Amino acid sequence: MITIDVDMDKCQHYGQCVFEAPDIFALNDNDKLEFVATANDSRRSDVESAVDVCPMQAISIVE
Amino acid sequence: MSKSVVIVGASMGGLRAAEALRNNGFEGQVTVIGAEVHAPYNRPPLSKEVLAKEVTHDAVAFKLRTQVEDVIWHLGDPATSVDLETQVVTTNSGKAFDYDGLVIASGLRPRTLELPNGKLSGRHTVRTLDDAIRLRTDLVPGARVIVAGAGFIGCEVAATARGLGCEVTNVAIDSFPMIRPLGEKLAAELQRRHESHGVSFRLGHGIKDLIGKDSLSGLILDDGESLEATVLVEAISSHCNVEWLANTNLDISNGVLTDSALRAVTTEGQSVEGVYVVGDLARFANPLFDDDARRIEHWNIPTETGKRVGAVLSAYLEQADNFAELAALPFAPLPSFWSDQYDMKIQGFGMPGLADRYELADGELSGELVMAYFRNDVLIGVVGIGMTSEVMKYRKQLLGT
Ligand SMILES: Cc1cc2nc3c(=O)[nH]c(=O)nc-3n(C[C@H](O)[C@H](O)[C@H](O)COP(=O)(O)OP(=O)(O)OC[C@H]3O[C@@H](n4cnc5c(N)ncnc54)[C@H](O)[C@@H]3O)c2cc1C
Ligand code: SF4
Numbered sequence: 001m002i003t004i005d006v007d008m009d010k011c012q013h014y015g016q017c018v019f020e021a022p023d024i025f026a027l028n029d030n031d032k033l034e035f036v037a038t039a040n041d042s043r044r045s046d047v048e049s050a051v052d053v054c055p056m057q058a059i060s061i062v063e
Numbered sequence: 064m065s066k067s068v069v070i071v072g073a074s075m076g077g078l079r080a081a082e083a084l085r086n087n088g089f090e091g092q093v094t095v096i097g098a099e100v101h102a103p104y105n106r107p108p109l110s111k112e113v114l115a116k117e118v119t120h121d122a123v124a125f126k127l128r129t130q131v132e133d134v135i136w137h138l139g140d141p142a143t144s145v146d147l148e149t150q151v152v153t154t155n156s157g158k159a160f161d162y163d164g165l166v167i168a169s170g171l172r173p174r175t176l177e178l179p180n181g182k183l184s185g186r187h188t189v190r191t192l193d194d195a196i197r198l199r200t201d202l203v204p205g206a207r208v209i210v211a212g213a214g215f216i217g218c219e220v221a222a223t224a225r226g227l228g229c230e231v232t233n234v235a236i237d238s239f240p241m242i243r244p245l246g247e248k249l250a251a252e253l254q255r256r257h258e259s260h261g262v263s264f265r266l267g268h269g270i271k272d273l274i275g276k277d278s279l280s281g282l283i284l285d286d287g288e289s290l291e292a293t294v295l296v297e298a299i300s301s302h303c304n305v306e307w308l309a310n311t312n313l314d315i316s317n318g319v320l321t322d323s324a325l326r327a328v329t330t331e332g333q334s335v336e337g338v339y340v341v342g343d344l345a346r347f348a349n350p351l352f353d354d355d356a357r358r359i360e361h362w363n364i365p366t367e368t369g370k371r372v373g374a375v376l377s378a379y380l381e382q383a384d385n386f387a388e389l390a391a392l393p394f395a396p397l398p399s400f401w402s403d404q405y406d407m408k409i410q411g412f413g414m415p416g417l418a419d420r421y422e423l424a425d426g427e428l429s430g431e432l433v434m435a436y437f438r439n440d441v442l443i444g445v446v447g448i449g450m451t452s453e454v455m456k457y458r459k460q461l462l463g464t
Contacts, residue, residue, distance in 0.1 A: 060126065
């Protein structure tokens with residue numbers, strides 16, 4: 001399992017992460033980010049892509 | 064002997080290329096040569112939230128993943144030349160680095176105004192961490208700040224400086240701020256919003272000269288008006304960092320021309336095997352739009368080009384059977400950009416600057432909105448202020464999905 005952390009002070013709800021891993025990141029009806037904090041190891045590469053595309057560099061994978 | 068890669072430029076493009084080489088199984092040596100002393104960091108916050116708070120390397124540094132643990136960082140020593148025949152990069156300190164694969168990732172630097180009385184303190188640019196640290200100390204409440212240039216970076220600095228309590232005037236030769244990417248309607252509205260936050264504009268004007276002895280006390284516009292100022296931020300345009308390629312036959316007329324595999328192309332139009340370009344410097348044709356090769360100075364491009372180069376270059380170096388097939392795949396990244404000014408979240412996709420027509424697609428001009436941009440009646444770009452979900456619908460359409 002991997003643990004995902006989003007620094008909500010940094011996150012500006014741009015939703016770029018959603019394209020990379022829609023099963024983990026989503027924007028709710030108010031355009032605010034929601035995410036699941038743990039994912040299967042097989043999702044690592046998509047979560048890394050989400051880390052890469054986040055303009056605020058708010059996402060991290062907790063090792 | 065195992066192969067080696069030299070990457071010139073230790074910023075986002077260089078880092079993403081190094082990561083992608085490793086992710087694609089390349090095990091040889093990777094050396095990144097950087098002009099700056101800092102490990103790769105993220106530039107956008109330097110005109111926005113980090114400039115508004117405290118500018119430190121920690122606040123902007125990219126996390127280095129375990130994949131790139133064994134990458135050699137040769138920092139604070141710029142490349143000065145390369146010999147494409149013997150495959151050697153030479154640096155300012157005289158060190159020589161052999162390579163089998165070369166990645167050009169040396170990006171841009173700001174252009175500054177050439178003025179008769181130009182040698183004054185108080186002049187700033189914002190490209191590097193050190194630039195932003197210097198600027199931050201001058202942005203004290205009440206300081207009279209002139210921002211030259213009304214592109215995204217200039218407008219962000221203006222907004223941040225206002226937030227810090229500075230008196231801000233924006234001087235630009237354009238008719239409206241950010242008009243080239245956004246079109247007149249939205250640009251005029253953004254000017255109105257900046258003005259309501261207290262920024263004054265002198266649009267359609269250039270700067271003729273500076274006033275002051277050792278330090279800046281003001282400047283003179285081309286119509287003779289003089290403005291008081293102790294800080295001048297120049298965000299007018301950029302130079303490509305390609306001087307170290309001057310003795311090659313690469314097409315460096317505007318960035319570095321590449322083919323769709325991002326291999327560098329010579330002035331004769333030949334792709335050079337083993338030599339690749341990423342980030343702001345890469346000038347490539349994007350099949351999403353047309354056949355014209357363009358550089359794209361947006362933040363998602365270093366990542367997109369870095370990933371592409373990592374895949375193609377590792378296949379080339381390992382003489383993989385699928386190299387030719389990989390190199391021939393189309394490369395069509397959707398440009399994406401964003402900008403924070405005051406409480407506005409501006410977000411865009413595509414190439415709105417190429418549009419011949421635009422229309423307000425959602426929201427209201429004075430509030431949150433979506434503007435759609437068309438060329439020959441085909442959607443070519445979208446820009447939103449807020450309204451993320453609506454903007455994303457157009458993004459999907461741009462991708463043809
Ligand atoms: C203040 C600012 C705000 C921005 N905001 C946004 C934004 O909100 N949204 C957006 O989409 N984009 C934004 N951008 C653009 C984005 O940051 C760039 O597109 C991105 O940094 C390009 O990365 P790069 O690696 O290609 O080049 P650069 O980041 O320019 O890196 C090139 C590196 O190479 C080094 N170098 C140069 N010459 C040599 C040499 N001879 N040898 C070795 N090293 C060399 C340079 O010192 C530099 O470290 C912003 C840029 C700036 C400066
Ligand atoms: S991409 Fe980053 S800023 Fe945007 S919603 Fe995801 S975590 Fe937040």
